[in-house]
Amino acid sequence: MKSILLICNEGMSTGYLCNKMNEVAQTDNIDAKAWAIPESALEGHYRTADVIMVGPQISYLLDSIRQRVNNEIPVGAINPVDFGRINAKAVLDHALSLTDKQAAS
Structure with a gap:
């Protein structure tokens, strides 16, 4: 299972997006869990x-x-438009693509 950590100032604004990402992962049978x-x-x-x-x-x-994090883990920015629209699918896909890139390295 891929573990996706979302961070922001207080962890609250990413909390809702995080819940939506977990819903998308479950619906699409993606082995991933987001937390903020x-x-x-x-x-x-x-x-x-x-x-x-x-x-x-x-x-x-x-x-x-x-x-x-000593460059041990990929770190990416959440697209502001996807964030504002709570486009959980796009953010989930972006996060997973970063883990795929690291695995290919």
Whole structure:
């Protein structure tokens, strides 16, 4: 199962998107589980994730987050349009594509 960690300022704005992503995964028989935390809790949780998706409101922290996880896990930005529209399928597909790219490396 792919573990997708969503992070934002407080973990709340990604919470709804996270729930929708899990619904899409279940409906489409995709072996993935999304969960959300605030950015401040990253160090205590990232090791159980296969990919980290960063909310648009903190996308300026992408490089910092990559450094904080020692580039061990792919880190991607959630597209602001997909985020705003709660396009869970697009965000899920993007997250899974990042794990596929790392597996191919």
